[in-house]
Amino acid sequence: ASLAAKPNRFDEEAKETCLRQSEEKAVPSTCASVGVENSWFQVDAPPSSHANVQAPNPWLQKMIPSASIEIFDGSPRDWPRFIACFKSMVHDALSSDVDRLAVLTQLLSPRLREGFAGLLSTPSMYRQVLQELQQLYGDPVATVQSHANALASVEPLRSE
Structure with missing residues (x-):
């Protein structure tokens, strides 16, 4: 059985988090508790069978859920x-x-x-694009540093 056929707790929690955030339209969450499980986009992994998105192509809006990414x-x-x-919302749905x-x-x-x-123009490079994005932006140390920088730049509150 493929991994895509078995729903797991991570998938359900991620979907609930995404839907809750799109419905609440609150201050964006950092989702620090959401782990990134990346085995589904490994190049050597077999292809799985399986937002008000501001996409310029109308056919994309039909293909993906109305929740916002x-x-x-x-x-x-x-x-x-x-x-x-x-x-x-996308990988498991398409x-x-x-x-x-x-x-x-x-x-x-x-x-x-x-x-x-170059990679986005070649459909067979889908998993490679995901891997490269993960390497560039999925580093936990970079994520923590990014949060620390954001906190350090917050103006202190002043009492009047």
Whole structure:
């Protein structure tokens, strides 16, 4: 049996977190408790059978759920939430790597699209793109450092 056929606690928790965040429209969560399980996008792994997204292509809006997946801009802070939402709402929902790559392309910022242009134009490179994104933005040390930098830049509260 493939991993995609067996729902696990991580998938359900990630989906619930993503849906809750899109419904609440509250201050974005850091999702520090969401681990990034990346075995599903290993290049040597067999292909699985299986947001108000601001996608310019209308057919993409029909392919993915109405819950929102925010555009990934390259912030290590946002990577765990982005990849968890992407897996549960896109990777597990679409059966074709061609479709998955098309959606992934639309969910990357223009700067990232430009940087990955060579890989994004080749459907067989879907898992390679995910691996490279994980290497660049999924480093736990970089994520913690990004959070620390954000906290350090917060203006102190002043009593009046």
